[in-house]
Amino acid sequence: MQLSEIQSIKQKFNIVGTSPLLNRAIDVAVQVASTDLSVLITGESGVGKEFFPQIIHQYSHRKHSPYIAVNCGAIPEGTIDSELFGHEKGSFTSATSDRKGYFEVAGGGTIFLDEVGELPMQTQVRLLRVLEAGEFIRVGSSKVQKTDVRVVAATNLNIPLAISKGYFREDLYYRLNAVPIAIPALRERQEDIVLLFRKFAADFADKYKMPAVKLTPMAQQILSSYYWKGNIRQLKNITEQISVIEQNREIDESTLKKYLPDSSGEFLPTVANGKSIDEKSFNSEREILYQVLFDMKKDITDLKKSVNSIMNKENVGLHDFREPTPFNKNDDDIVKIVSTVNQSQKPKIVDKNEVEDTEEYVEESLSLMDAEKDLILKALDRNKGKRKYAAKDLKISERTLYRKIKEYGLEY
Numbered sequence: 339m340q341l342s343e344i345q346s347i348k349q350k351f352n353i354v355g356t357s358p359l360l361n362r363a364i365d366v367a368v369q370v371a372s373t374d375l376s377v378l379i380t381g382e383s384g385v386g387k388e389f390f391p392q393i394i395h396q397y398s399h400r401k402h403s404p405y406i407a408v409n410c411g412a413i414p415e416g417t418i419d420s421e422l423f424g425h426e427k428g429s430f431t432s433a434t435s436d437r438k439g440y441f442e443v444a445g446g447g448t449i450f451l452d453e454v455g456e457l458p459m460q461t462q463v464r465l466l467r468v469l470e471a472g473e474f475i476r477v478g479s480s481k482v483q484k485t486d487v488r489v490v491a492a493t494n495l496n497i498p499l500a501i502s503k504g505y506f507r508e509d510l511y512y513r514l515n516a517v518p519i520a521i522p523a524l525r526e527r528q529e530d531i532v533l534l535f536r537k538f539a540a541d542f543a544d545k546y547k548m549p550a551v552k553l554t555p556m557a558q559q560i561l562s563s564y565y566w567k568g569n570i571r572q573l574k575n576i577t578e579q580i581s582v583i584e585q586n587r588e589i590d591e592s593t594l595k596k597y598l599p600d601s602s603g604e605f606l607p608t609v610a611n612g613k614s615i616d617e618k619s620f621n622s623e624r625e626i627l628y629q630v631l632f633d634m635k636k637d638i639t640d641l642k643k644s645v646n647s648i649m650n651k652e653n654v655g656l657h658d659f660r661e662p663t664p665f666n667k668n669d670d671d672i673v674k675i676v677s678t679v680n681q682s683q684k685p686k687i688v689d690k691n692e693v694e695d696t697e698e699y700v701e702e703s704l705s706l707m708d709a710e711k712d713l714i715l716k717a718l719d720r721n722k723g724k725r726k727y728a729a730k731d732l733k734i735s736e737r738t739l740y741r742k743i744k745e746y747g748l749e750y
Contacts, residue, residue, distance in 0.1 A: 339368060339369070341361070344361050351389050354530065354534050355527055355530035355534070356533070357526070359522035360522060363519050363521055364390075367393045367519055368393065370517045371393065375517050377490045377491070377514075378454075378492070378493070378497075378511075378515040378516075378517070379490065379493075379519045380497075380520050381492075381494060381523065382494050383568070383571070387492040388407070388450075390492075390519060391448065391490040391492070394490055395488075395490075403445075404444045404446070404447035407450040407452060408452065409453055410457050412453075415737050415740075415741075419460070420477050422441055422461065423441055423464060423477060424436070424439030424477065425476050425479075427478075428478065429479070430477070433477075441474050442474075444487050445485055447487065448488040450490050451465075451489065451491040452491075453735075454514065455500055462506065465510060469514070472486060524566040524569040524572075524573060525566050528562045531561055532553070532558050534570060534573055535561060535577055536550075538574050539552070539577055539581060542578050548581070550581075551577075551580055551588075553589050554590045557589050557590055560594055580594075707746075714728070714748065717729075718748075725740065
């Protein structure tokens with residue numbers, strides 16, 4: 339596709355940016371629009387994934403038929419089947435009449451399933467049937483109905499990881515992922531950050547009837563080098579704050595830094611095991627935490643092995659490492675200090691006969707499940723058992739938290 343055509347699409351859908359990664363995503367969206375293939379749009383939260391299903395719909399032969407966007411993470415698990423596929427009167431307590439679902443209403447059109455990774459397993463089975471056979475059954479009915487709907491899905495989750503943990507069906511993933519479109523994070527589009535700031539500043543100037551704010555050259559450099567964890571949504575929010583609060587319309591670097599959360603630490607990528615978190619392409623904070631835990635475990639394991647190796651060298655015994663301390667009561671005592679990641683514990687005195695052979699080393703295990711359970715319990719304790727706020731701290735949906743509590747048998 340010609341660059342002029344891509345620029346025309348950007349103007350039509352109010353998309354700002356010149357990044358090659360952004361242009362590539364738009365090009366793929368237009369190329370696939372003329373087909374009926376399912377599309378899976380991936381990218382971090384706040385990157386603007388919602389524009390691309392509209393591009394696909396508007397450049398397809400379905401553009402005159404309905405377009406319905408569904409936020410799968412915002413619909414309770416007990417009603418999502420009814421919302422998507424409809425229900426029969428009397429199929430459940432509040433079903434006082436027949437109701438058409440989105441797949442029936444959007445016949446001939448396009449359905450955008452945002453946060454598709456949040457779908458319950460039973461709903462995933464129903465969706466797979468729609469994609470494979472174009473069929474669905476209303477809740478409470480036995481009648482099979484046909485539908486002709488183009489499905490475009492989006493998620494900010496690492497779906498392959500969810501598949502490995504049993505939270506998402508692999509066959510559904512391959513059906514949805516017939517054509518993948520990856521939307522770049524804002525930090526991967528540094529050339530677009532100042533352009534977006536100017537666009538938002540002009541919009542807010544018009545909205546609030548005031549002159550638009552401008553950045554000094556140094557402030558522009560700081561803005562472009564910032565990590566932008568919340569992507570375009572975060573940039574827009576900060577631009578609005580500056581536009582409303584600051585009296586001086588020219589923003590310098592010192593003023594800008596006041597609006598950038600943790601600005602002292604986010605200009606540099608986090609490093610884990612010699613490789614930046616950025617380079618590892620993590621899709622969630624939970625994955626980053628798991629990686630940090632694994633790297634920490636590896637460091638501790640290597641340290642223990644090194645100590646054991648030194649202790650096994652010729653003419654070196656345990657007594658060579660023992661110096662008089664308040665913990666040594668006599669020559670038969672050996673001080674063994676146990677280090678933990680979360681808190682320091684007092685040294686523990688054990689008899690030397692209880693010390694295992696240092697030549698045999700058993701590596702400790704670190705379970706992802708245990709780590710996740712521990713995080714959930716801590717979040718619940720911090721919020722006094724209020725699941726809504728605990729889910730917010732964990733950056734997962736409340737429905738996902740309910741499922742985790744039930745899955746792990748947690749008493750909350």
